[in-house]
């Protein structure tokens with residue numbers, strides 16, 4: 021691996037030069053831009069070599085450091101690059117503005133060079149660790165199936181399942197199916213303010229053999245977050261039509277198409293739930309600090 025590449029953006033030539041010399045002496049490859057506009061022009065060329073980290077001044081003529089940071093965060097190619105704001109603008113509200121613009125760190129000049137170097141190294145190390153984890157999870161050709169479960173009702177299983185699906189979709193900028201197996205009282209769609217026109221019952225009508233990718237895609241209701249809800253049947257009496265085989269087929273078909281699947285479950289060990297738990301890579305078992313809940317959780321673990 022080559023030297024980490026750092027882009028310094030500062031309208032003061034003297035300040036830029038001081039940072040550049042210092043970082044170059046510490047073994048970094050340093051690029052300098054004297055305005056946010058210049059940096060953006062360089063980063064936007066088709067053959068641009070992206071930096072591993074950006075150090076930006078805040079007060080600059082034209083586009084300021086906050087706007088520049090927002091541009092970086094709004095651009096898919098640069099959204100993950102760590103940004104340190106280095107500025108003479110002190111005060112809590114300036115820092116808050118910096119963090120709100122998407123900065124990872126905020127240092128007030130004059131900064132101790134040793135401290136600057138340490139903060140750069142910490143951010144680079146964290147970035148590298150995050151990329152390694154992302155590579156491991158996202159390279160997997162099969163979705164990880166995450167089921168959320170509790171034998172006690174009302175502890176927040178559905179809330180956690182819905183929030184987990186939304187968080188995964190947003191974190192990885194991908195679609196995440198949320199399969200609602202609380203067949204008699206499912207309300208994943210309701211929690212996302214969706215009015216489902218389709219549900220698992222549509223699939224049960226056709227039978228497991230007749231399900232293809234197009235049919236499955238049609239019943240996964242889209243939410244703006246990227247979550248795709250496979251809703252529970254619209255009425256409780258249809259719950260019986262959903263068989264363990266059907267659910268097994270659906271999970272198996274969805275698995276190669278997405279990095280994650282989240283499953284919301286009812287608070288019982290019915291056959292459909294057991295089939296889903298069996299197929300899960302991760303089971304999130306929820307409990308609240310009450311004796312009754314501890315008792316059923318112990319039973320569930322057994």
Ligand SMILES: Nc1ncnc2c1ncn2[C@@H]1O[C@H](COP(=O)(O)OP(=O)(O)O)[C@@H](O)[C@H]1O
Nearest residue numbers: 170172173174175176177178179180285287306
């Ligand atoms: N962390 C929480 N704090 C407060 N209320 C919560 C929390 N999680 C869930 N709830 C509320 O508790 C109720 C039951 O939540 P739900 O997710 O439907 O539980 P379950 O699926 O386990 O039955 C809902 O009214 C929900 O809004």
Ligand SMILES: [Mg+2]
Nearest residue numbers: 177178202285
């Ligand atoms: Mg629930």
